[in-house]
Amino acid sequence: MKRGKIRLSGPAPIFRVSKPGVDVDTAAPNEFVAHEDFLFSQPYAFGYVQCPFIGFTGEAYRDESVTVTVPNPGVTPVIHLFPVDHNNQISFPTHFSEGGGNDQSGYAVTTYVVDGTTSGSNLTIRFRKSFNGLRSPNGCYYMLSRNANVGGAPGPGGSGRPRMRINKNGIKIARQGYDVDTAAEQDLYFSSSGIAARVFATGLVGVSNAGHERYNQARVNFSKTFSRPPLVFAAGLRSDGGADVTPVRYRVIGNNIARIHPHYCLKIDTTGFDIMVVKDYGPGDFYVDVPTTWRYWVLDNTLDG
Structure with a gap:
């Protein structure tokens, strides 16, 4: 069995690597780690920005920004943000919070x-804390991915230009018809200058009606302890076969308690994550056909470099 095949010359160059245990010549499309005709929307920058008013517990509205220097790929990137709550947990895609208080002195909730x-080379992250919320975020992880060109016909060069290059600087693969040595970032299918956002774990988790009046919940534990909370994505599997990633959030105040409720929330720590999904309130309500089964992806902290 062979897992790799590389051919740089000729009209149809090949650069393919299959998953462990799968022969590269018979691998299905979902069994390739790399393929010359597969686009990899590689992250090219990753980091953490501390909130300028971290630890602030007043009720006043705050609106402050932080600008950091990042590589400039020449095109507008895809921006992924993972806010970190006051307790150092990642809350994604938005936070869940409940706390007591009153309108005069504020509520012990995180609301931001x-x-x-x-x-160009500047990334500006803006933090806003709403009035009457007494907890501020600690900061935010960011991940920038190349906004690659996936549409249209092959480039102007036809098959006469080199699409791939392997040298001391690494590996580059351009789109069909583009010269790998002159192609813009958005016309690269793969570049060693990008980051390998390695998938640490993926799976399905079912949420159940336990522990909260308005939410179904579940806990997923990692097989190792991370040095800091990893990045986790999730999508609900709807009954019609679609996916649900709705980040809707609403605020309810009653009986001296403020509730900041998202449609779903991942509360991620170093040993696992809790998923909370708002319950289906039935026909006529905004939340209908709420998924009870969710697929998740955990990224390893190879991004920390």
Whole structure:
């Protein structure tokens, strides 16, 4: 059995690596680790930004930004943000919080918005804490991915230009018809200058009606303890076969308790994550056909480099 095949010359160059235990010549599309015609939307920058008002417990509205220097790929990237709560847990895609208090002195809840924009080599992350919320975020992890060109016909070069290059600087693979030595970032299928966002674990988890009046919940434990909370994605599997990633959030105040409720929330720590999914309130309510089975992906901290 062979797992790799590389051919750089000729009209149809090949660069293929299959999963462990799978022959590269018979591998199905989902069994390749690398393939010359598969686009990899590689992250090219990863880091952590501390909130400028970390630890602030006043009720006042805060709106402050932090700008950091990142590589400039020449095109607007895809920005992924993973906010970190006051307790150092990642809350994704947005936070869940409940706490007591009153309108005069505020409520012991985390309620904030984090967003990001890029301009050239600058990434600006904006932190906003709402009025009456007494807890502030600690910060935010960011991950920037190349906004690659996936549409249209092959490039102007036809098959006469080299699509791949392997040298002391690593590996580059360009789109069909593009010269690998002159192709822009958005026309690269793979580049060693990007980061390998390695998948540590994936699976299915079912949420159940236990422990909370308004939420179904479940806990997933990692097979190892991370040095810091890893990045986790999740998507609910709807009954019609679609996927649900709705990040809707609403705020309810009653009986001196403020509740910040998202449609779903991943609360990620170093040993695992809790998933909370709002319950289906039935026909006529906003939340209908709420998934009880969710697929998740855990990224290893190879991004920390």
